[in-house]
Amino acid sequence: EVQLVESGGVLVHPGGSLTLSCVASGFTLTTYWMTWVRQAPGKGLEWVANIKQDGSSRYYLDSVKGRFTISRDNAENSLYLQMNSLRAEDSAVYYCARWTLYSGYYHIDQWGQGTLVTVSS
């Protein structure tokens, strides 16, 4: 069974740092682009970052560029999101998800259950 399990979400003070982890099982991580998507309380989904299969390409939402770093360890079947200089507006449930290419087009086909990050003093 394909699974994505996130962890690491906690309450953190503004300006603080945090690293989220996502462990993949049931498939080989090296085959897929991976992504983090977040959802602030009562708000919609927001794409945060993507990373290529070998980690050679990474893309970010403008508002997190320079503060967040997406990375992966394919040997450990794990995806990470290092978050620095956290702001209240970064408070959200963070989902780890998998992009799949089908007939030349990408879509997200697997989602984790999410981990909650709260940034507050």
Place this chain on the structure above:
Amino acid sequence: QTVVTQEPSVSVSPGGTVTLTCGLSSGSVSTSSHPSWYQQTPGQAPRTLIYNINTRSSGVPDRFSGSIVGNKAALTITGAQADDESDYYCVLYIDSGIWMFGGGTKLTVL
């Protein structure tokens, strides 16, 4: 700054047909936008509904269909049921590795 647009809320009668749309504030949605659709109920992770314009994800009932209509992607529910009451999101590829979700549509079945 490009924005992905969706109707904030839509209602449909049980058994009725409803179409939700996904557009771009500047430009048109095309296949190169890689549009896909996701359903989310409160407290749950999103569920993939439609990809590759009109391919249903495994287990998605055939009352859900996707298309591109004019300059927007569209999700149509034919014969809406009570448990279709959810939030629906589209995501589009914008450019240079950047993706963007629409603001979501809250569908009410009443």
